Amino acid sequence: MARENYELLALFMRYWFVFLMLVISIRAVRLMAKERHEYKKLIDSLPDAGLIGEIVDITTGNSYPLPREGDISNKAGADIRLIYLPRSLSMHFEFVPRKGIRLSPVKRNTTALMDGIPLYERPYALHGSYIQAGNYTLRVRLFEGIDVPYSKRLSTSMDDSEGWSERTWDFAADDYLYHMQTDVNYESDYDYNYYSHQEYDYGYEDEEGYTKGFDLAPPSGVAKKEDDYEEE
Amino acid sequence: MRKNKKRLNKKRINKNPLVNKLAFTIVLFIFSGFAMLTVKNMDMQTLVISIAVPLIFLMSTTLIPKIFFADKLLLSLVNFLCSLGVLVLYRMDPAKGVNHAINYVVGLITMVVIMLVVKNLSRFRKLFPIIGLFSIAMLALPVVAGKEIGGAKAWIQIGSIGFQPSEVVKIMLVVANAYFLSKKKIFYSMAFTGMCLLLLVLQRDLGTALLYYVVTLVMMFVASGSWALLAGGVIGAGAVAVLGYSLLKRIGFAHLERRLLAWLNPWGNYKDAGYQTVQSLLAIVNGGAFGLGLGAGNASQIPVKETDFIFPFILNEFGMIFGVCLVLIYIIIFLRGIAVAMRCNHRMHSLMAAGCSFFIAFQTFVIIGGNINMLPITGVTLPFVSYGGTSLLSSMGMMGVIQGIASINKRHIMQDELLADIGEGLA
Numbered sequence: 019m020a021r022e023n024y025e026l027l028a029l030f031m032r033y034w035f036v037f038l039m040l041v042i043s044i045r046a047v048r049l050m051a052k053e054r055h056e057y058k059k060l061i062d063s064l065p066d067a068g069l070i071g072e073i074v075d076i077t078t079g080n081s082y083p084l085p086r087e088g089d090i091s092n093k094a095g096a097d098i099r100l101i102y103l104p105r106s107l108s109m110h111f112e113f114v115p116r117k118g119i120r121l122s123p124v125k126r127n128t129t130a131l132m133d134g135i136p137l138y139e140r141p142y143a144l145h146g147s148y149i150q151a152g153n154y155t156l157r158v159r160l161f162e163g164i165d166v167p168y169s170k171r172l173s174t175s176m177d178d179s180e181g182w183s184e185r186t187w188d189f190a191a192d193d194y195l196y197h198m199q200t201d202v203n204y205e206s207d208y209d210y211n212y213y214s215h216q217e218y219d220y221g222y223e224d225e226e227g228y229t230k231g232f233d234l235a236p237p238s239g240v241a242k243k244e245d246d247y248e249e250e
Numbered sequence: 251m252r253k254n255k256k257r258l259n260k261k262r263i264n265k266n267p268l269v270n271k272l273a274f275t276i277v278l279f280i281f282s283g284f285a286m287l288t289v290k291n292m293d294m295q296t297l298v299i300s301i302a303v304p305l306i307f308l309m310s311t312t313l314i315p316k317i318f319f320a321d322k323l324l325l326s327l328v329n330f331l332c333s334l335g336v337l338v339l340y341r342m343d344p345a346k347g348v349n350h351a352i353n354y355v356v357g358l359i360t361m362v363v364i365m366l367v368v369k370n371l372s373r374f375r376k377l378f379p380i381i382g383l384f385s386i387a388m389l390a391l392p393v394v395a396g397k398e399i400g401g402a403k404a405w406i407q408i409g410s411i412g413f414q415p416s417e418v419v420k421i422m423l424v425v426a427n428a429y430f431l432s433k434k435k436i437f438y439s440m441a442f443t444g445m446c447l448l449l450l451v452l453q454r455d456l457g458t459a460l461l462y463y464v465v466t467l468v469m470m471f472v473a474s475g476s477w478a479l480l481a482g483g484v485i486g487a488g489a490v491a492v493l494g495y496s497l498l499k500r501i502g503f504a505h506l507e508r509r510l511l512a513w514l515n516p517w518g519n520y521k522d523a524g525y526q527t528v529q530s531l532l533a534i535v536n537g538g539a540f541g542l543g544l545g546a547g548n549a550s551q552i553p554v555k556e557t558d559f560i561f562p563f564i565l566n567e568f569g570m571i572f573g574v575c576l577v578l579i580y581i582i583i584f585l586r587g588i589a590v591a592m593r594c595n596h597r598m599h600s601l602m603a604a605g606c607s608f609f610i611a612f613q614t615f616v617i618i619g620g621n622i623n624m625l626p627i628t629g630v631t632l633p634f635v636s637y638g639g640t641s642l643l644s645s646m647g648m649m650g651v652i653q654g655i656a657s658i659n660k661r662h663i664m665q666d667e668l669l670a671d672i673g674e675g676l677a
Contacts, residue, residue, distance in 0.1 A: 024290050028543025031286055036540055036571050038279040042330065043575040045272040046582050049323050052268060054589070060663065066673070067666040068595050086595035086662070095475060110433075112596070114372065124434065163672035 070113050071145070071160035073098055077153070084158070086113040090151070091124070100154055107151040109137055115165045118142030119158065121149070269322045273311050276330045280304045283337040283544060290545050295344065303333050303351060310358050318365055319657035324586050327579050328649050331634035332357065332642070334576075338564055339637050341545055342556055346637050353639045357646030364421070364647050368654025371598070378429040382442050385422040388415040389449035402455040402629065416450060416458045417640040420609060421647045427466055428601035431473035439470065456506060457616065457628030463487060464612055469605045473597070513626035526553050530621050533566040534573075541569030556637040558629055561621045577618065580633075584611035590656045603655045606648035 019027075061067050071084045088097025091108035108124040123130060123137040130151040135141040143149065144166055149156040160166060284300030307329045315322045332354045340347025367374065392415055396403040404414050423446060430439040443466040450459035467483040470476075498506055508523040516524030516531070533549035542548065549566035552559045565573040587607025594600035610633045617632050619625035631638050633645040 019289050019292065025543065025546045027289065028286065028546035030543075031282065032540045032543045032567075032569060034282060035279065035544065035568055038275055038282070039568070039572045039575040041275050042272065042279065043578050043582075045268060045275060046323065046327060046579060049266075049268045049272060050582055050586060053323065057593070060667075064663075064666050064670050066670065067663065069666075070669075087597055161669050161673065163669050 066161070069161070070119075070164050071158065073149075074157045074159060075100070076155050076157050081159075084111075084119075084160075087111065089124075090149075090156075100151075102152070103154060104152055109149075109151070111143070113164075114142070116167065118144045118147075118166045266322070269326065272323070273308070273326055276326060276333070277304045277307060279330075280307060280333045280337065283334075284340075286544050287337070287341060291344070295348070296340070299336070299340065299348065299351060303336050303354075306351075306355060306358070307333050314358075314362065314653075318362065318369075318653070319660045320365065320653040321586065321590065321656040324583060324590075324649070324653065324656070327583055327586075328634055328646075331579065332646075334564075335560075335635035335637070335642075337544075338560060338567075338635070339556055341567070342550075342563070346556055349639070350637055350642070353642045356639075357642050360643050361646045361650035361653065364650030365654040365657065368599075368602070368651055369657060371654075378426060381422050381429075382426040385419045385426060386442075386445050386449065388419050388422075389446055389453070391415055393449060393452045396453060402453055402457075404450075404453045404455040404458070413640045414638075416453070416455055417638075417644040419446065420461075420644050421606075421651065423462055424465065424469070424602055424605035424609065424648070424651065427469050428598045428605060431469055431601055432596075432598035434473075436470060436474065439466065455629075457630045460628060461609065461613055461616065461630065465605055465609050468608050468612075469601055472591075472604050473601055509626045509628075513620075513623065516623060526559065526627065527623050529553070530559050530562040531623060533562040534570070534622065537566040537569050539570050541565070541567045541572060543567060557631050557641075558617065558627065558636070559621060560632050560636050561618050564635075577614075580611065580614045583607070587611075587652050590652055590659060593659045594655060595659075595662050599655045599658060603652050606651045609648055610645060 066083075068085055069083045070086055072081045073084050073090075074081045082098045085097055087110075089108060089110050090096065090098040090100060090103070092099065092101050092103045092105065093108075096108075106125045107128055107130045109128070109130060110122045110124060112120050112122075114120050120140055120142055121132050121137050122140050126138055128137050130137045130149065132141045132143050132149050133147050143158045145158060145160040145164075147158045149158065281300065281304050284296065284303060288296045288300050290296075311322065311326050311329055314320045314325060332350075336347055336351045336354060339350045391406055392404050395406065397405040397407045397412065399405050404416055405412050406415060423443070426442055427439050430436070430442065443462060446462055447459050450456070450462065463483075464487075467480065467487075470483070471480040495506070495510070511519055512523040512525075512527050516527035518524065520528050529549075529552040533547075533552055536542065536548060544567050547563070547567035549555065549563045552562060555563045561573070561576075564576065584607050587603055587610070591600045591603035591607065594603060613630050613633055616625060616628050617630050617636075620627040631641040634642065636642075
């Protein structure tokens, strides 16, 4: 094409290019705004988005939402803030699909434990795991459907012969393990149930003031008979 | 569960008409541009490339999001910038345009590979500290056996292939820093970046050193949220710049003084140090609001117009309105990258996405600022558009990191939807 003709064409087409660029920019901005709006709507409809469960402080009963990754420490910016947790017991957690929640201590010489395993061994917490850090005893609860292996520890300690419901067994097995780990010696099953399950009503008092009708006992299967209490 | 997942995947990939409209407009733009060049050149090569580039754009913007759950808006805009680069470079020099098109395809492949690596990042966890050591070794190479171009000894020449290790190390810097900062090892991060900066100063590549420093500082701020750290970093950098300037110009950093003079008074040094800046400013002014038209511009006398000064060249031919829109597109890419970082569930992912977004944004700011004489010229390239294989690959690699994290975010949201469905089912 002749130079003059091409220059004329170029002069005409420059408006076309500017127009297209304006359209591209406007569409990109609109698309970004629309996508942001849709994302916000989606997040509003999913109140548990980004969370995989909760961590319960079993001494106080407080529960903290558990994100996929974060810190447990006394800092203001921590994902799970425990204000009386010593700095040396702070830990980092990260959800690893098909494995569990990997716990790693911030300080190497930590005394924190996960189900009796020191945190410096980088253990994986599963549903029902206990974390012992200072005065805090935390329990991990994961949402149904989270991609983690079922806790072998729980399944091996179960015995269906007693005919208890699965949920009861779950709690009982957990609490038994907790009892084993924390070196707390209860004088009787009554004490055990009373101190470890204050929030539940486990029985009733009869006319003479004895507690009866436990629906939960240590999974050792050696729940005492009613007569034993009467003797006491 | 699998059924649910499939259903949700289908729901996610639903056709968004606005994305398609955007893609259509971009294709129209690229096609119109190459059609004009075909009319101008009247040769087979231009015709082939005018069909090939829109095809590459279409294929990448439709296939990659479907296969890898990439962010379609980001991908469309990045592809648009790359195509614009091919168009403008082809208009300057057809050989460079073809080279850039090849680099664009290689860049897309690099992006997909890095996306896959990022999606399986936990498998490479043990490699992160090694990445730090490897980066330092890479940066040490030009100091030992580098080739000097434009005052900086930042190039390595192996046979006919030349590359800039500092461009490759950009991604490694972001990954290694994200790893250290996610583990709260700020000292390691500082030591690593300090080592990199030292090697860059030895290479006399101060523009890249500035980028490394600022990006690390921003990543540290994102990780710690400490304003004191940010303020300390900025004040420290200012003090080092003032002290370093007087020291460095005595020990062989003559180009630094030239660039500073060109920035302070380009018109006073018109024939010498300020020549580039003055030509750049003249090209922008000559272009006016609508430009002189593609292929009819008069900015061919700007030195290094295909790399450092491609922005004034674009403004000369397409106009200032186009330039403002171009800046807006970079801003959208940055904001989108930051949105990806903010939606992350993992600290390291978040830091990586923020670091890469900020790298691209700050590099754009520095080079456009240099082109319009707002900042001294630093010798960095305009991401995705400027000529240069290593630069394009590194920019596409960073985009791969952002895209990989965006796809992880999408996967997490899908999992959250599934969990909500399961929860509702149980209730």
